[in-house]
Amino acid sequence: MSASDPAVDAYLAELSPLLGGTARWRRRVLAEVEDHALSALESGRDEELPAVGVVAAGFAETLARRAFGRAEEWTLGCAAAFVVSTQTWNVGGVPGAAGWITSQIAAAAAVITWLRWRRLRPAATVSVGALALSIRSAALAVGSVLVALALDAPAVLGSASRTVEIGLAVTGGLAVVALYFVVCADGCRRRMRRLGHRGGEPPASALEVLRWAVLDVGGFGAVDRILGWALAGRMRTSAVVGAVAGAALAGASLREHGLAGGTHQALLSMLAAGVLFAIEGGAVVVSALLFDRLLRLWPPADQAGRRIG
């Protein structure tokens, strides 16, 4: 059997434009598929070539996973660089507040991206829906960083030290690369959908992925039964996030004022931290509701009363 079998050649010609990816990668895939098809013919087995769309959809998933794996790494890098950089910024007013809010959105979205990808990565196949939610959270993280940079950069550069300028440049560079990979991953996901990719588990809510982080570790059975698992989980999430934020604020307050002013001063500082904590808690709840619309934090209403997965 020669490599110029007309049926195989026609098959490869049909497959090639559906593959996407780099020219080098396409050549490799086509060579492997050709070898497979010719080996099947040589073996004398009566085998049909699989539908071109099915094969192409499988490879589209390969590209999507690879692109999203990189997108996730760069997104985490850019979010971390952003959070670290903002510690050296001294921006007040509206840009300062916007930077503060967007940095938290970026950090939360980056963490959700990381957790989702940890769950999806080892799976044999990833569904288009699960990939879409992961891409959306990465896009939100990177987008938040870029918006904050655009808002804060003029003020930051006005009073810049060398360290601040470097932090700004590194964060901006990382964000642009991350955005590139997010766009690539989304392009591959669209191709998967166009080719009718099937398989992979339906997308889980972030609450299921975040189970360990929302104290879903047993011992809350009665609460879960009364409130429903999703609502109880939602409350645990708020409690965990609130406790972390509150502890951070209380720690910062104590660090700033210490106990030099006596217990009375320390209590006043703690009270101020408590007020900030309440504001933060409210912002967390509002953000969580908005996040839910975009990134599906909680299971759908019809599944809210039971554990899933």
Place this chain on the structure above:
Amino acid sequence: MRNETTRGQLDLLVLAVLAAGALHGYGIVSELRRRSDEDLDMAEGTLYPALHRLENEGLLASSWSDDAPRRRRVYQVTRRGAQELESRRQEWVRFAAAVQRVVET
């Protein structure tokens, strides 16, 4: 055997077949059929994406073979792949034994 059953254990099957020695894609399918007395099969659309994924994860390594009648990509298990195979094999044995106990009672 149902496709979903094979797909669920895809990585284990591929690693187990390749543990015996390097093979190209069609060779993996043939070996899988042979070892399973033709009960298990694997479609191209499933096999190659899985091979590429396992290679990305460092569990497989691949190279072009020169001693084939045409351009042919050959895969082999890496050291990490061998460790992963052992871990998945143990997991599978426990799982299969548990299912067996449930089904037979």
